Amino acid sequence: MISKQETLNLSPYMELYNLIIPKDNMLRQINELVDFSFILDELKSKYCLDNGRNAIPPIRMFKYLLLKAIYDLSDVDLVERSKYDMSFKYFLEMAPEDDVMDSSSLTKFRRLRLQDINLLDLLIGKTVEIALKKGIITSKIIIVDSTHTKARYNQKSPKEFLQEKSKNVRKAVYQLDEEMKEKFPPKPTSNEVMEELNYCRQVVEIVETQSKVAQIPAVKEKLNVLKEVMEDYDLQLSYSPDPDARVGHKSAESAFFGFKTHIAMSDERIITAAIVTTGEKSDGHYLQELIEKSKETGMEIDTVIGDTAYSGKDNLQYAKAEAFQLISKLNPNISGETSHRKVIFDFNKDAGMYVCPAGHMAIRKARTGKKNQGANQAETYSFDIEKCKVCPLREGCYKEGSKSKTYSIRIKSMEHKDQIILQETDEFKILAKERYKIEAKNSELKNPHGYNTAKTAGLFGMEIQGATTIFAVNLKRILKLLSEKKKE
Structure with a gap:
């Protein structure tokens, strides 16, 4: 009550x-x-x-x-x-x-x-409302990007995850009291999760009852993390790899298991909209929703800045309809027409490769056709056929018995001539340099505020974490700008 x-x-x-x-x-x-x-x-x-x-x-x-x-x-x-x-x-x-x-x-x-x-929209809307009332947001520029967050449990078995957290506790204790090495029980040798869980309980009990360093912050913090993980397991939360998390790609060589937060930010570095998704989602698909959410908070927008992921044909048409400049350099792979396809693959701009709906990235690409004849050229991406054979999404995508799986995009050099003309202007080049601001904001979310790793399992927990973290970061930015305004 x-x-x-x-x-x-x-x-x-x-x-x-x-x-x-x-x-x-x-x-x-x-x-x-x-x-x-x-x-x-x-x-x-x-x-x-x-x-x-x-x-x-x-x-x-x-x-x-x-x-x-x-x-x-x-x-x-x-x-x-x-x-x-x-x-x-x-x-x-x-x-x-x-x-x-x-x-x-x-x-x-x-x-x-x-x-x-809808805590995410509620909290962001409140901070933008405050910023507009205080006269802090005056620009009509929005910068868009996404940042990734690793799942709390990553791609480890429950046993491996428990082992890691108990090891962190023991290591912290040993650094302060080496004599404790003799007091811990033998490590489990089986692959049974319950045996590992019982071992963790013994570690906690021994540290709290027989150690002189249990109350020292360096030990206590590691101990509390282990306790939370054990509690999650006891409450039967998703303890093994997060069921909502997905594999996303940061580059052709590196991947992560977790979530993405798609962000829109004003030129004053106040986040105006955010959408939390699973890790495999393509950045460009969320531009329109980010702009609409930003407008709902009271933002006026005449310029949107983003990387090549946002230069798809749909986004160019949306920018024209909504009368704002889209400062996003064209990439012929992203701009290719794909509306006629039954299965749409997403382009990962960091890796320079296409990713199938199941999250598998192409293993190589090749250009076909004659040089200097863009209309006749295409980029062809090849996928690992062994993965395609057992993929749960293979129906309608992979033909049984095929010895290869490729995805081709026609390169259309003249279709986006207006954007080509725009990106050659001095104004475009100057505005494009402002994109660093959102990269710095992503770093701020991750480093001081722990947004690099999910605190709980599931998309709902990630949305709560995103809402409170962005609210905190926005409030700190507003206070800083108000302080600077007083000094003027």
């Missing part, structure tokens, strides 16, 4: 916050910048208003998730820090003497309260 209106905190110690939390503290600034009542309005229907025990306020629960995104902490470490970090308690609108919740409440909140809520 949640009460129909927030109650005032009458603790006699609240004045302490004014003494110990400086005015320029980021969490204080976020509290002053954002009216979080929109979270309560959005989640009211998920709670009973007049029956049952009082629930932890939804706004506080959401703020916990926001802190998790800002500081890249596990649930256990987040709650532990909120016991003694006064800036956390201030941000969570708790009295200094208040007890914190149990970390398991966060898991329940994510699963039970955030289902059927």
